[in-house]
Amino acid sequence: QITILALLCLDCHNLPVEGAFQKKAGAGVISMVTIRLLTGLSGAFVFSWLIPDTGKWAEAATILPGTAIIEAGWPLFWSRLLGNGYVLLKVVAIVMALMIVVEFLRQTGGLKVLAWLMRPLVWVGGLPREAAFMVMASSTLGLAFGAGLVIAEAKRGHLSERERFRTNVFIGTTHSLFEDTGLFAARGASVWWIVLGRLVIGALVVRISALIRAVYLRSDSSRRVGTSQDESAPSTCSGRDGESVESVESTD
Numbered sequence: 001q002i003t004i005l006a007l008l009c010l011d012c013h014n015l016p017v018e019g020a021f022q023k024k025a026g027a028g029v030i031s032m033v034t035i036r037l038l039t040g041l042s043g044a045f046v047f048s049w050l051i052p053d054t055g056k057w058a059e060a061a062t063i064l065p066g067t068a069i070i071e072a073g074w075p076l077f078w079s080r081l082l083g084n085g086y087v088l089l090k091v092v093a094i095v096m097a098l099m100i101v102v103e104f105l106r107q108t109g110g111l112k113v114l115a116w117l118m119r120p121l122v123w124v125g126g127l128p129r130e131a132a133f134m135v136m137a138s139s140t141l142g143l144a145f146g147a148g149l150v151i152a153e154a155k156r157g158h159l160s161e162r163e164r165f166r167t168n169v170f171i172g173t174t175h176s177l178f179e180d181t182g183l184f185a186a187r188g189a190s191v192w193w194i195v196l197g198r199l200v201i202g203a204l205v206v207r208i209s210a211l212i213r214a215v216y217l218r219s220d221s222s223r224r225v226g227t228s229q230d231e232s233a234p235s236t237c238s239g240r241d242g243e244s245v246e247s248v249e250s251t252d
Helices: 002-012 015-024 029-050 074-108 110-117 119-124 129-145 147-154 161-174 179-185 191-232
Strands: 236-238 244-246
Touching (some): 002 029, 015 029, 015 147, 015 161, 029 161, 074 129, 110 119, 110 129, 119 191, 129 147, 147 161, 179 191
Antiparallel strands (some): 236 244
């Protein structure tokens, strides 16, 4: 259950802020929010059937080893306080460690090496190799902390509008693979189900959303062409002898 909850939350969290960042990176807020909501809900539903509910998967998530059942009252209060404090310390330690590693890579040029290593992941997502740096920045830093790098890379102009949209869809559904996954892993979620599940879902959503967008743009373009042809066609009126006479606007 905690793994399925993680798959849902990691797609649907912080939508207003991250949607605003993705808008600056070349994607619409409404489209990104809609795609991420549908992806999170449908992904959680699908994986609720795929993840086994027997054996170790049916056991309670391991958060605090050796936790005993405590009666209500002050003993329960102090137990929960100490337990939540312990989990909070684990979360802080994970985030600080990741931030130190990322800053080290930023200063030593390791981020560029990571971007090169991300090319197979970019290929899986159906994206051009020029999108590798955006995928790397969002995977390691997330869309909030890595927004500066993602936006700057999107504005370099080496990606077309279609490619920017596809890249935003992918990073919207797969960002912060390390930090956010670690947070839920500290609560007992399965790392492999979260990481592989999000990558598979992201790759599928990129292709489905690109197909839907292409169909919409094609129908919209056809509708505009038809409207412009109707407006440019000359109007006709019938003359006294029954022949069709074109009405031409008088010009000065």
